Amino acid sequence: MHEISFQAVNDRPTPYPPVAALGKSVAHFARPSGPNLLRRTDRLFQWVESRRQANVWPYVRSLDSAPAATAAIRYEAGDPGGGINLASQDYLGLSSHPQVHAAAIESVARFGVHSAGSGVLLGNTSISLELERSIAETLHVPHALLFPTGWAAGYGAVVALVRPDDHIVMDELAHACLQSGAQASTRNVVRVRHLDTEAFRAAIQRIRAADARNGILVITEGVFSMDADSPDIRSLQAICREYDATLLVDIAHDFGALGPGGTGQIGIQGMLGEVDLVMGSFSKTFASNGGFVAVRTPEVKQFMQIYAGSWMFSNALSPVQAATVLEALRIVRSPEGGILRHQLQAASLAIRDEFGRGGIHCLGEPTAIVPTPVGAEAIGRIASWLVFRKGALVNLAEFPVVPVGASRFRIQMMAAHTEAQARTGARLVMEALAEAREMAERHRSHVNLARGSESVADTPA
Template sequence: MDECKLVLQGTLADFVASLDAGRDAGQHARGSLVERFRQLPVLWDQMLDLFKVDTFSKQIQGPLLTKVAASDRRGRPLGQCLNFATQDYLALSYHPAIRQAAIDAIETYGVHAAGSPALVGNSVPSVMLERAMSQWLGMSECVLFPTGWGACFGAVKALVRRTDHVVLDELAHASLQEGARAATNSVYAFRHLCVSSLERRLKRLRAQDPSGGILVVTESLYSMDSDVPDLKAHQELAHRYGANLLVDVAHDLGVLGRAHGLGAMEVQGVLGQIDLVVGSFSKAFAANCGFVASNHPGLKLAMRFGSGPNTFSTAPSPIQTAVALKGLEIVQSSEGLACRQRIFERSTALRAVLDAMGLQVLGQPSAIVPVLMGGVARSRLTARFMVEQGVLVNLVEHPAVARNTSRLRLQLMATHEPEHLQACAEALGTAIGQADDMLREINAGRDPQSQLV
């Protein structure tokens, strides 16, 4: 076993495969499904300790601020760190009005919905939130889900039948892809953001099946690349071929569209025109619930009584829906406008600094600043050295992105100051240098075919 390669470039599947390789195939076939993972924690700890690249599953000790006390997944302190790793874009999770909304909800309603929304799990805040979101989005119907993931999966699964088809952007979120594959075997991908690729796929499908249902799926802002599709073109194409468009607005709603915070839909002038809008309150609204909205009659009943993650899940708690309501109020206020302006300015500034350093920054200004690193080994080492310098960042690698396109996903908050951006950029430059130096030392003793990148 090449332990060095496994640690610096291996995936979870590779770790499991390394365990399987040392196990008798016959015994494994007769064993419990979970037995294959018995030694994984020990191996994982031993392997990662070799190079200290275990930068996943970190813990925050206290509120999510721009500076946080953190520890690794085993509870070992990482010290005070600059926080570029959380999805609290408007910095509302510790906002005094948000905290007070949660306290008031507890006093008035308690802490738990204690029932499915199809039965008696709805509360005054949840009903108010559905109405407020419908009005804000310019749509007639909105239904809440316990999570954004559940909203995406559940919407696709409820809408699509076995005889229908789903056509997704190849980089659509896992929740959307898994929902599609759970609904039908007729699932197709089109090239990322490519309208012509989408049209070719729709044209072929319609020729094969003149009357079947087709759902086109994309996102309004892709969190791995910070890029945006042409929503109007997607919607027009969908209707031209008798299809419906579903757009996941998780990462731009509340953050982009500086006038009103309605994301790419606002910027592109398609507010209220998209067939189905799904999203999450967990990025800009400080709450753990999601939603599906539409202008189509019957959507709410279809979701409530025909979507497993809604029908058979406990409804969002009154605390979460009260928090989301307060978050929406802030997003719509002058304070929300100021937060969006700061995020745009900080993103533009950080991108300019990183560009000047010769780094490849993906996409356009948003709360997400993805820095392409390439190889997994270099990326893991860079993330390790960033943490050692007191900057928390998220590493994204295969299978979340394509092989050899690993990236550091820097995530901004409205409370980041210019000095935080400069410190992050300086730490990144130093960390890349340290990672490259270590890789050269490692590769010096390896043959050309086994070089790590």
């Protein structure tokens, strides 16, 4: 792996961003009106453009190197940047692993680069079938079904099973693919306070008392992607059994990266083979695109193949993706996987410790995700600009991905981060935050104006 060189730029003059760029959120523009569907996209564009001009639109940047512990990037306008990469989902660094590369290359030689059909029409290969078996075996269930993405898996699992008279009880912070699946399936959706097991019980009990005839799908995640915390899966599954409800757990962020043999929170909580439905994504630890749903009976798998539109009517995972994930899974389950998870945990603990020394308490538990509270969107947007220029690549999460006024840096650690990189990364983030706060203090009336325009943004996109 070659070393990435990058230049930290600390000394650029900082014209203070205008109110228009510091206030509002995408939620303000989510329900445009007017007869012309295309012209009514203008207002969002103007707002994003004002943010772009002021350098406070920290999105749609691209990599100029592998997503490794340090990386080179291009800003949206094309100018180069780079630094310590705290924004990679390649948690164990398997996208750069020589064995994974060799498996990918071998699959190309044998199958070409394309899956030439949906899974229902000759889109599968011997590699993808082996991957299904291997995922099922890892999670101690008999069956798994691959999807083209994790999003397609989550959405597909919900729409395949739930009909308009059924009910969904979901953690309020469940991922967008599950929220969209719920929205598309039934109007009977109850969003329960984050991680509140008793609130889940109360909602399920109330629904079952009123409706003994229809199904209840209960949805949560192994590790929540913006909060790095986990539900009590054992209790939720027990409640589901008591009321004939069905539990679906999304393990996108913990599968491979956490727990015994990489089995995530399900493994940690001793629930392997016990959860009704488990879905996951390959876009984090498994170095590829794709997703899966793991199920306990052939009937459920068959049903999903027919009624999950995102399986039936979408091309299957390509052979190179399947081979990549299969090899990544082999490493995840091997002693090397254990060492990499240990290194990842050490990096997560080091960056959390450094933030703690600076008085910042990161949210959640030590996992690959290290949510670092910022607060006001205006501060987050300015700090985000500063931190990239200082040489740390960090994603800003703002409303509606997180609540209004609770913006945060969603830091993602990798096994390859050294302790020095983790600590330097934290220091650069804290420096950027301190400078952003100081700028905001000097322009207090300005920031208050922006905050005023923020508070009207209570309509999620």
